[in-house]
Structures are given as C-alpha cells and as structure tokens.
Amino acid sequence: MSYLVLARKWRPKTFADVVGQEHVLRALANALESDRVHHAYLFAGTRGVGKTTIARILAKALNCEAGVSAEPCGRCDSCTAIDEGRFVDLIEVDAASRTKVDDTRELLENVQYTPAAGRYKVYLIDEVHMLSRSSFNAFLKTLEEPPAHVKFLLATTDPQKLPVTVLSRCLQFNLKRLPVALIEQRMQQICAAEGIDAEPGALARLARAADGSVRDALSLLDQALAFGGGGLRDADVASLLGTLDRGQVLGLLDAVAAGDANVLLERIAALDEDVPDYERVLDDLATLLQRVAVAQLAGAEAVAGEDGGEILQSLAGRLQPAQVQLYYQVAITSRRDLSLAPEPRLGFEMALLRMLAFRPAPDDAMPKAGAPRRLSQAAARRQQSPPATTASPAAPGGSAAGVADWPALVTDLGLSGALRTLADNCELVEATDEQLHLRLARRNAHLATRRLKERLTERLRERFGAGVKVRLELVEEAGETVADRAARAERERERQMREQLGNDPEVRELVDSFDAELAQESIRPIDAGRGPASD
Ligand SMILES: [Zn+2]
Incomplete structure (x- = not known):
C-alpha cells in the first residue's frame, strides 16, 4: 500500500475530529439537528484551517443514509463514498481553474435535476472568489432561487472579493487560524x-x-x-x-540586554554558519520577545515550563517593558523589510544593532559598559558650575570672613559625592571670622545628615582654622543655590535638545516608519561638555 500523507490520512471525518473552529461547528450542528440548514454557506479563512474539510463533513451529514444529523454514521454508502471522494451528488469545483462563465453555466445546467444517490446535491466551490464577474452573475440567479434539493458550500481565502449580492445570500462563517x-x-x-x-x-x-x-x-x-x-x-x-535552536536566539537577546555589541556580533557570526532563514529567525525573535512580555506582565511562572524558560525569566527582569515592546516592533518591521536589505544577513544584523542602539537612558536601567551614559547629576553640576575665579576664593589658612563666593569655595575645596551635593544645595548667608552661616531649604533637609554636617565642618576647619563654627540653618526656601542653578540650566538644555531632536529629519523618519513617539523624558544630554547649552 502506498504511503498516504498524514494530512490526508488524518483528515477529520466527523465534526468531533475537527480541531478548533468550535463556533462554526456548533452553529452547523444546531442547524442540522433542528433541520434548518441554509441553502448556501460561505466558509472563509486562510489556507489549511479546515474550510473544505468542514464542508465535506457537512455534505456527509446531509446525505448520510441514517438520516440528517450532526453525526453522520461514516459507514453507509453515502458516507464512505464522500470520504473516498466518489459521491455523485457532491460536486467539487476548484473555481481557480474554472473561472469562465461557460464553465459556470455548464456546472449549473444540472442543478435542476434531483440528486442521483443522495438526499441533496451539494456543490462545493473552493476559492469561489476566483470566479469572473459574469460567472458570478450566472451563479447569482441560481443562488436567488435554488431548488430545494441543492446546497451550495462555498469556500474562500478572500471573502472581500465576492460581490455583495453573493455574500448577502450566503450564511458566512469565518474560520480562525488555530493556536x-x-x-x-x-x-x-x-x-x-x-x-x-x-x-x-x-x-x-x-x-x-x-x-x-x-x-x-x-x-x-x-x-x-x-x-x-x-x-x-x-x-x-x-x-x-531553517530555524534555530531556541537557545541560540535567546543568546542574541541576552547580548542585546547586556548591551554587548562584541558578543552580539560574535553570536550572529556563529549563527550565520548554519545558514538560517533570517526571516524565520526574526519570527523566532519576535516570538521570544512576546514570551518575555508575557513573563513581565503575568509573572515568571507564565513561562516557567517553556524551553529556555530560565533565560526568558532573566530577560524579563533585565529589560524594561517598553524596551521589549520596541524590540518586538524592530523585529517585525525588520522582517517585513528584509527583502529590501542588500543581503538577508545584513538586514538581520542591522535589526539587532538597532535594538542595541535604542536603549533607554541608563539611569532607568542597569548601566552597562560601553552604553551611552549620562553623567551623574553631581558630575553634570560640577561641569556646569561657574569656573572658579582666578583669585583663590580663600587661600589656605585665610580668614573665613573673606568668603563671598560659596560656589567657588565648594569647587575649590574639591568636595565630592554626597558631601558635594549637600554643599551645592546650601546658600551662604554670612561669613565672619568665627562662623560660616549656611542655609538649606527644608525640602533638602535629608541631605544634611549628622555625618555629612560633621564632615563639612571638618573640611571648612581645615581651610579656615579649628576655631571656625559652621551653622547650618533650615529655612522654608533658600535663595538660588548652585544646585538650583545647575538644575535650571539642565532643564533648559533638555528643552533645547527635545526641540532639536523633534525636528531632526532622521528622527522624524524613525517616528514615521515605526509609528513611534519620542519618549520626551528619556532625552537627556549624555555629554555635558558638548551640549547645545555650551555652544
Ligand atoms: Zn452515513
């Protein structure tokens, strides 16, 4: 016996065997059981979802010698003849090969004659949207007043191409793609x-x-x-x-998440040795990103049992949800545009490098080596503080009474870290030989821990002598401090950069082709020395 391909061998013979499409099956079963079968059905759906299979089972249900029911016996002459494709009253037509009006006329000539063997004459017309306009017109007359012994079962992958006049005379079922x-x-x-x-x-x-x-x-x-x-x-x-091991594709995402371009390029090169179908690899990438998004929203357990589940969970923790969405978008647009790339591999590589390029400000994620890095606020302030005047604000051992320019003194003292932040937020009220009187806005009181106050006093005493006292007063609102000034300057720079970026033609193109939005709050100067404010 010759080998029967699995798709034919396992083609469902009863409604119960059909996988999915419950909504269609239930409606058909109800119609059959209540003897209210419409005279024309249209089954719409993409290829291979069961349109003609369901139509054939329906033909069997209508013609089974045991009576019309949703469960044809499968053993009578009619049932077996239909299963074997040799039932005289089931007329199957592939409209794609018989589009001409003469074909349709010839087909319909016999409609008026009663069925030879069964209860109903069933016309199963596949790819019905391929019929010509005149064929549809010829067909329409029969469809308007069909003899009682005729049922039309139409199948199409493209119902929108059917004339409304035909659509309106059919009961339409949309078959879904299977999960x-x-x-x-x-x-x-x-x-x-x-x-x-x-x-x-x-x-x-x-x-x-x-x-x-x-x-x-x-x-x-x-x-x-x-x-x-x-x-x-x-x-x-x-x-x-032409797909890859899931681990290989996860390895690519892992390198993207780590922001490591070298490892990423190495992995792409290794993968290229398998000569993969890059379209499928991008599909796989999109699929994995979808799983990462699921893990982020539904919790890690959602992907626990999956192949590579642990890496998926780790990626879910390391990537931000917005990042995952963006990478997904990059994967599917790159797949769409792959044919435009000089070579598939280049298009694929660009997709991954693009993911690497579009990373959120490291402030919000873990900073990675080699990634664009925003200067810490303190560092930015340091760079933006007014330069120290050429005359030293207070020479070592000088008198505290001479201090007038607090910001210059702070710079000169070379303070750093939290101590610097505290000093930058202070305002000098008065300086005498005995005392430096500083003010700090109450909203910044958390900066003035006891330890930091002690260290500030210590540093000032090193400069002005052990006798000098430091008085730090909390007030509702201090005057503009170094920190305030720096923050104001930074806000202004950010505003300018946003404006510039928004008008940048390349950015505009990205926004258009990805249907993207600029995340305004993510735009930050990455190099205080080269920003527009210092031009
Ligand atoms: Zn039967």
Whole structure:
C-alpha cells in the first residue's frame, strides 16, 4: 500500500475530529439537528484551517443514509463514498481553474435535476472568489432561487472579493487560524497513534512554523519524518525549517540586554554558519520577545515550563517593558523589510544593532559598559558650575570672613559625592571670622545628615582654622543655590535638545516608519561638555 500523507490520512471525518473552529461547528450542528440548514454557506479563512474539510463533513451529514444529523454514521454508502471522494451528488469545483462563465453555466445546467444517490446535491466551490464577474452573475440567479434539493458550500481565502449580492445570500462563517498549542496537541495525538518518537521541542517548532494551519503542520511533519529517517529530532526539524535552536536566539537577546555589541556580533557570526532563514529567525525573535512580555506582565511562572524558560525569566527582569515592546516592533518591521536589505544577513544584523542602539537612558536601567551614559547629576553640576575665579576664593589658612563666593569655595575645596551635593544645595548667608552661616531649604533637609554636617565642618576647619563654627540653618526656601542653578540650566538644555531632536529629519523618519513617539523624558544630554547649552 502506498504511503498516504498524514494530512490526508488524518483528515477529520466527523465534526468531533475537527480541531478548533468550535463556533462554526456548533452553529452547523444546531442547524442540522433542528433541520434548518441554509441553502448556501460561505466558509472563509486562510489556507489549511479546515474550510473544505468542514464542508465535506457537512455534505456527509446531509446525505448520510441514517438520516440528517450532526453525526453522520461514516459507514453507509453515502458516507464512505464522500470520504473516498466518489459521491455523485457532491460536486467539487476548484473555481481557480474554472473561472469562465461557460464553465459556470455548464456546472449549473444540472442543478435542476434531483440528486442521483443522495438526499441533496451539494456543490462545493473552493476559492469561489476566483470566479469572473459574469460567472458570478450566472451563479447569482441560481443562488436567488435554488431548488430545494441543492446546497451550495462555498469556500474562500478572500471573502472581500465576492460581490455583495453573493455574500448577502450566503450564511458566512469565518474560520480562525488555530493556536499553536492546539496544533501541537493534535500532532502529539497523531504521533502517538502512528508510533512516532517525537521530541517535544520538534513538535512545538513545527506547530509554530505551521502558521495556524493543521494541514501545513502535518505536511511539515511528513517532511520532517522523511528528513529524519522516521524519527523526529528537534535539531533536524530546526535545520529543515531553517530555524534555530531556541537557545541560540535567546543568546542574541541576552547580548542585546547586556548591551554587548562584541558578543552580539560574535553570536550572529556563529549563527550565520548554519545558514538560517533570517526571516524565520526574526519570527523566532519576535516570538521570544512576546514570551518575555508575557513573563513581565503575568509573572515568571507564565513561562516557567517553556524551553529556555530560565533565560526568558532573566530577560524579563533585565529589560524594561517598553524596551521589549520596541524590540518586538524592530523585529517585525525588520522582517517585513528584509527583502529590501542588500543581503538577508545584513538586514538581520542591522535589526539587532538597532535594538542595541535604542536603549533607554541608563539611569532607568542597569548601566552597562560601553552604553551611552549620562553623567551623574553631581558630575553634570560640577561641569556646569561657574569656573572658579582666578583669585583663590580663600587661600589656605585665610580668614573665613573673606568668603563671598560659596560656589567657588565648594569647587575649590574639591568636595565630592554626597558631601558635594549637600554643599551645592546650601546658600551662604554670612561669613565672619568665627562662623560660616549656611542655609538649606527644608525640602533638602535629608541631605544634611549628622555625618555629612560633621564632615563639612571638618573640611571648612581645615581651610579656615579649628576655631571656625559652621551653622547650618533650615529655612522654608533658600535663595538660588548652585544646585538650583545647575538644575535650571539642565532643564533648559533638555528643552533645547527635545526641540532639536523633534525636528531632526532622521528622527522624524524613525517616528514615521515605526509609528513611534519620542519618549520626551528619556532625552537627556549624555555629554555635558558638548551640549547645545555650551555652544
Ligand atoms: Zn452515513
């Protein structure tokens, strides 16, 4: 006996065998059980989702010798004849090959005659949208007043191409693409029944590649079995499909998350040795990013059992949700534009480098070596503080009474860290030989810890002598301090940069092609020395 391809061998013979499409099956079963079957049905949906399969089962349900029901017997002459494709009253037409009006006329000539063997004459017209306009017109007359013994079952991948006059005379069912899990489950059943030893990863990979179609999944399964000599190993399936090991793709994301361009390029080079189908790799990348997003929103458990679950969880912790969304967008737009790239590999590499380039301000994520880095606020302030006057504000050992320029003194003292922040937020009220009187706004009181106050006093005494006292007064509102001035300058710079970026033609193009928005709050000067404010 010749080998029967799995898709045909396992084609569902009853409504109960059909995977998914419950909404359609229930409606049909109700119609059959209550004897209210419409005279024309339109099954719409992408390829391989079960349009003609369901139509054939419906033809069987209408013609089963045991009576019209949602559960045809499958054993009578009518049922077996339909299963074997030799039932005289089921007329199957592929509209794609018979588009001419004469074909349609010829087909419809026999509509008036009663069925030869069954209860109903069933016309199953596949890809019905391919009929010509005049064919539709010829067809319409019959569709308007069909004989009681005729049922039309139309199938199409493109219902929008059907004339409204035809659509309005049909009961339309939209068949859905099947979820990956359902396809995988179906393949597991079939493998178990066929005694095929399949690695779970291999089936999951095939199910994803099938793009919502059980038929495609089973065709791929056939190919994979031929390729693997009867067994089904994940690695074989991966190379058959031109997809990669999930770990390899996760490795790329891992390098992107770490902001490590060198490792990323190394991994791309290693991956290129397998000559992968880059479109599929971008698909895989998008799929993984979707899983990361799920882990971020639904919790790590949501991806716990998956292949590479631990890395997914780690990525969920290391990437920000907005980053994941952006990377996903980059993956799918790059996939779309891959054919425009000089070479697929270059297009792929650009996609990953683009992900690397679009990273949030490191302030909000973990700063990574080599990533664009914003100067710490303290450092920025230091750079923006007015330069010390040429005359030293107070020479070592000089008198505290001579201090007039507090910011210059702070710079001159070389304070850093938290101590510097405290000093920058203070305002000098009065300086005498005995005492330096400073003010600090109450909202900044947290800066003045006891330890920092002691250290500030210590540093000032080193300069002006052990006798000098430091009085730090908390007030509701201090005058403009160094910190305030720096913050104001920085705000102004940020405003200018946003304006500049918003008008930048390259940025505009990015915004347009990715349907993006500039995250205003993420725009920050990365180098205080080169910002527009210092031009
Ligand atoms: Zn039957």
